Amino acid sequence: MRSGIQSPVYDKFAQLAGTLLNPSVEEWKQQGRRVMGYFCLFIPEELFIAAGFLPFRMRGIGSCGTAQADAYFDSKNCYFVRHCFDQALTGQYHFLDGLVVGTGCDHIRRIYDNWQHAPLKTPLLHLLNHPRTMGTPEMQGEPMISYYRAQLARLKERIENEFGVEVTVPRMRKAIKLCNETRRLQRQLYELRKADHPPITAAETALVMLAGTSAPKEQYNNDLRVLLAELVASPGIKRDYKARLMIVGPAIEDPNFYDLIERGGGCVVVDDTCFGARTGSAVVDEMSEDPLRAIAKFHVLDTVFCPKINGAHVQRIKVIADAIQDYRVGGIIGQGYVACDPWGTSYALLGPHLKAAGTPFLRLDREYVSTESGQLQTRIQAFLETVGGQV
Amino acid sequence: MIVGGCDLGSTTGKAAILIDDQLFCGDIISATTKPALTATLAMDSAIKKAGLKSIADLEAIVGTGYGRLKVPFATDNVSEISCHGRGAFWACATVRTIIDIGGQDCKAISLNDNGGVTQFEMNERCAAGTGRFFQVMAKVLTCGLEGIASTANISANPVSISNQCSVFAESEVITLINEERPLPDIITGINKSVANRVSSLVRRVGVNIDVTLTGGCSKNEGLVKALEKLLGVAFKRLPVDPQSIGAIGAAVIARDKRQVQLAKAASANPQLGG
Numbered sequence: 137m138r139s140g141i142q143s144p145v146y147d148k149f150a151q152l153a154g155t156l157l158n159p160s161v162e163e164w165k166q167q168g169r170r171v172m173g174y175f176c177l178f179i180p181e182e183l184f185i186a187a188g189f190l191p192f193r194m195r196g197i198g199s200c201g202t203a204q205a206d207a208y209f210d211s212k213n214c215y216f217v218r219h220c221f222d223q224a225l226t227g228q229y230h231f232l233d234g235l236v237v238g239t240g241c242d243h244i245r246r247i248y249d250n251w252q253h254a255p256l257k258t259p260l261l262h263l264l265n266h267p268r269t270m271g272t273p274e275m276q277g278e279p280m281i282s283y284y285r286a287q288l289a290r291l292k293e294r295i296e297n298e299f300g301v302e303v304t305v306p307r308m309r310k311a312i313k314l315c316n317e318t319r320r321l322q323r324q325l326y327e328l329r330k331a332d333h334p335p336i337t338a339a340e341t342a343l344v345m346l347a348g349t350s351a352p353k354e355q356y357n358n359d360l361r362v363l364l365a366e367l368v369a370s371p372g373i374k375r376d377y378k379a380r381l382m383i384v385g386p387a388i389e390d391p392n393f394y395d396l397i398e399r400g401g402g403c404v405v406v407d408d409t410c411f412g413a414r415t416g417s418a419v420v421d422e423m424s425e426d427p428l429r430a431i432a433k434f435h436v437l438d439t440v441f442c443p444k445i446n447g448a449h450v451q452r453i454k455v456i457a458d459a460i461q462d463y464r465v466g467g468i469i470g471q472g473y474v475a476c477d478p479w480g481t482s483y484a485l486l487g488p489h490l491k492a493a494g495t496p497f498l499r500l501d502r503e504y505v506s507t508e509s510g511q512l513q514t515r516i517q518a519f520l521e522t523v524g525g526q527v
Numbered sequence: 528m529i530v531g532g533c534d535l536g537s538t539t540g541k542a543a544i545l546i547d548d549q550l551f552c553g554d555i556i557s558a559t560t561k562p563a564l565t566a567t568l569a570m571d572s573a574i575k576k577a578g579l580k581s582i583a584d585l586e587a588i589v590g591t592g593y594g595r596l597k598v599p600f601a602t603d604n605v606s607e608i609s610c611h612g613r614g615a616f617w618a619c620a621t622v623r624t625i626i627d628i629g630g631q632d633c634k635a636i637s638l639n640d641n642g643g644v645t646q647f648e649m650n651e652r653c654a655a656g657t658g659r660f661f662q663v664m665a666k667v668l669t670c671g672l673e674g675i676a677s678t679a680n681i682s683a684n685p686v687s688i689s690n691q692c693s694v695f696a697e698s699e700v701i702t703l704i705n706e707e708r709p710l711p712d713i714i715t716g717i718n719k720s721v722a723n724r725v726s727s728l729v730r731r732v733g734v735n736i737d738v739t740l741t742g743g744c745s746k747n748e749g750l751v752k753a754l755e756k757l758l759g760v761a762f763k764r765l766p767v768d769p770q771s772i773g774a775i776g777a778a779v780i781a782r783d784k785r786q787v788q789l790a791k792a793a794s795a796n797p798q799l800g801g
Binding site: 491501510511514515517518521522525527 | 607613
């Protein structure tokens with residue numbers, strides 16, 4: 137669904153979100169500057185910005201299939217990594233000067249393994265060890281921060297040595313402020329969706345968020361400020377919806393998925409997804425004397441975690457409970473794609489919990505790049521008929 | 528009030544007409560390659576059975592099923608989950624759990640005491656546990672769907688079908704045929720395999736009595752027996768054709784919607800309300 141808002145900055149965001157080698161990346165490269173690709177949310181963009189790189193969050197947008205990637209993966213591997221890897225094998229990621237793969241789920245880790253053996257000539261390839269646990273009582277806090285800080289220090293040193301750059305404390309502080317500003321602005325965008333009739337649809341929000349994964353932060357922040365001012369001044373989108381919904385789960389790159397739900401009469405007001413609200417759930421301490429430690433702390437203690445982190449279920453329940461209250465959510469759709477085991481197993485806990493709490497919950501499996509299917513439509517329509525209390 | 532419902536499924540088209548509370552179901556029509564034609568054939572049959580002149584006699588029609596957006600004469604469309612819920616509850620108000628096994632999917636639907644859908648589960652994107660699975664097996668066994676459904680083919684020594692994928696299960700059945708296993712043993716094994724698959728869906732929504740089976744596969748007595756045994760309940764037999772429940776529910780919903788529409792019009796213009 138489109139709100140019909142006439143906004144050149146929104147059009148720019150949609151263009152940035154729609155391709156890998158988008159105009160921002162092209163312009164950046166033409167200036168002789170470097171791009172650092174990364175998987176996934178626990179990777180410090182601040183470090184790359186301080187080193188003079190454009191951080192580029194890896195995506196599968198534009199993929200037409202997984203034929204080449206399938207040779208490298210097992211049938212148990214998810215389609216997010218297959219589509220991303222297929223894009224790499226077909227030369228769509230030739231602009232990368234480096235790739236940092238976090239120890240996210242096992243599927244993401246296989247990207248790192250395969251990237252080493254595939255004929256891909258990315259100058260720097262690094263596996264960043266991020267703790268896969270909220271920590272036992274004795275490990276929580278300082279030991280976890282120290283551990284991740286050490287991993288970040290190793291990465292920083294490697295970037296400095298291999299590219300001949302210096303990542304100074306002032307540069308890191310500046311980068312932290314820049315990234316925090318992005319997070320705050322994105323939060324403001326979500327705040328607007330608390331209204332009875334939000335001025336922006338879920339699909340449009342998704343494109344704005346996706347644009348932020350590959351645009352230089354100064355430019356993105358400036359454009360987002362303009363868009364926010366326009367949205368604040370615009371009337372909400374008047375539509376009769378059956379229910380206000382929250383979407384949870386792994387990465388959603390295809391705005392058509394949100395469209396499908398909203399065309400069916402749902403109003404998606406909030407999410408807990410990889411490219412969505414989870415991105416701006418907290419900010420890094422800007423005043424810390426040790427910026428690297430502040431970044432480490434943010435990524436092991438402060439942010440919202442996905443199910444790849446052991447012990448994050450309690451936090452997820454709270455995030456969802458808060459969203460239900462703040463955004464007046466009437467139903468939750470837990471989406472995922474085939475073989476996404478972290479979310480698949482997480483729903484086994486989440487589903488019964490929501491049912492017991494009386495919150496309508498729909499579990500949906502979808503394709504990664506194409507969301508249109510009769511069965512998906514039927515499930516969404518039936519769920520909305522159930523939640524809305526009227527057929 | 529005269530209203531109708533049309534259920535365009537993956538393999539058949541069904542239509543039902545309600546004249547006040549009197550139900551008329553049309554013949555089950557095999558799906559053609561043109562959904563609009565299938566819908567028209569199904570509705571024409573129901574119109575004839577109801578003794579009406581034409582579709583113009585109907586005040587509201589709800590389309591449902593996979594082809595619900597392609598029913599050319601529908602005034603509204605509703606998911607088959609809601610329609611099966613409403614249809615089964617209309618036919619028998621004690622029903623709380625519906626198991627619908629159609630041509631390309633199966634669903635378990637839970638109802639509250641007012642007949643509203645509280646929860647549903649559907650099969651994943653594969654043919655296991657659906658009518659398509661039976662079609663594949665009937666072809667391999669050259670016994671027709673009637674042979675699979677026949678009580679004469681219920682055996683006390685069913686084979687075990689380990690694969691749930693239709694393609695792999697087909698290979699498994701071919702092996703069993705070549706081992707010269709008795710046909711009833713294989714057929715009972717096939718029905719048991721589908722019942723296993725479907726029962727897990729039902730357990731997710733909860734087995735609340737009365738439980739009833741709808742959809743084309745509800746006519747397979749071998750499957751009915753296997754599923755009843757697995758779930759430990761005797762299914763409620765509906766007083767109407769269980770394959771037409773989706774269309775019946777669509778007609779009931781059409782009636783409700785039309786009543787709301789008329790009430791709104793009457794309150795907006797009291798003179799019209801008489």
